[in-house]
Amino acid sequence: MDEKEKTIIKAKVFISDQNPKAALKILTKALEKYKEDPAILTELSVAYELLGDFDKSKESLEKAI
Numbered sequence: 001m002d003e004k005e006k007t008i009i010k011a012k013v014f015i016s017d018q019n020p021k022a023a024l025k026i027l028t029k030a031l032e033k034y035k036e037d038p039a040i041l042t043e044l045s046v047a048y049e050l051l052g053d054f055d056k057s058k059e060s061l062e063k064a065i
Helices: 003-016 020-033 038-050 054-064
Strands: none
Touching (some): 020 038
């Protein structure tokens, strides 16, 4: 399992634990290294949605697609 996969799993755990702020933090940092990665952007969309930022959620999901 590589670093990117570990980051995505950590983010999923934070999201399932209702801690989207922690997920947002690690995913945003991961995007610096893995620009425009669809898997990271999809998880980022979920984190933004849970935080109530629907515009950023939609934007992240559109970039992922």
